[in-house]
Amino acid sequence: MTRKFDGNRLLVATHNKGKLEEMKHLLQPFGVTVVSADEMDLPEPAETEDTFVGNARIKAHAAAKATGLPALSDDSGITIDALDGAPGVYTADWAETGNGRDFMMAMTRAHDELEAMNAAHPRLAQFRCTLVLAWPDGHDEVFEGVMPGQLVWPIRGKDGFGYDPMFQPAGHDQTCGEMDRWAKNKISHRGQAVAKFVEVCFGG
Template sequence: MTTIVLASNNQGKLAEFRTLFDGAGLALNIVPQGELGIDDAVEDGLSFVENAIIKARHASRASGLPAVADDSGLVVPVLGNAPGIYSARFAGEHGNDAANNAKLLKELEKFRTGAPIVGKFICVLAMVRHADDPLPIIAQGEWMGEILPELRGENGFGYDPLFYIPALDKTSAELDKAQKNAISHRGQALQVLLERLKAEHKA
């Protein structure tokens, strides 16, 4: 079994990765970087792609193992595509979901005129086979929805309780894991990544 380092300690992301990797039949073991004593990388890129590659190379260099990194966030056009790459630290403290959601709601108050506020989740995955891999695998997913004026649902993490999918009449936080993995930005990107890995495995 091949071990791949996940350049994140986010338990929600880890669960989603493991579910999809376990079902792919590729004998891959995902280990979060914290279990290997690896600190977070400095995310000083200007795009989701840049930050994903930075994180993947950092985890691979520190571990000597292949690594995969996720850089994802919520893009809201009426806010000039904020919070974007700063989604996890929108309110100042990295990973404080309650504060980030509260700030997003506050920022959107003046735009609530009756029409739905559109938002889009973006996920970019970067996988490197080694730290200096000249050709990282890049996979991307996008998920359209609306931003509600109040939280709904207990599942998920991040902005999930505010991200509403009209076709399902549910927020991302009201979906079970299987539903979310089938349609989410991260689920889409992971499926692309897994198809690439399967192709490499057969080659």
């Protein structure tokens, strides 16, 4: 049985200001006060699972237990068919340099690996997002969104972030790096997961 959200404060288990602002904007109509893991001084737990849902659960349950508030977390990334789903949960790790993330390096690695194996075109990939809403009593609800598409090279567009400039969503001729942010949000993996979360937890 799915559980509705009936509180007035929600902890968003992220240290990412962009994700926090997005959640505040989406939940404004419901009169929910959104607080971040940063504001609550919460450490980032180690993400030790090899699935998006596993890592999202770690973050949500750790935050809910630490604060006594319902906590929402997300884990997301890109899966590339010809690379057997890589980088997947290691999407951000591919960009780590020791002094910040370099997504140009990560996109180049993905392209180089596909070239090395002479992967067929179109090179299909998906952006995936898993949201987990956890309560302090251990209950959780899971919401997933998937945006299918293909990879392009050379990269196109300066908007978006991460792997956006090499990802062209199915049915579109622009990459996510060329799209207006709000247009992208309507079709994005995160937009889909958030829509399901709002429908189930705040719907009638």
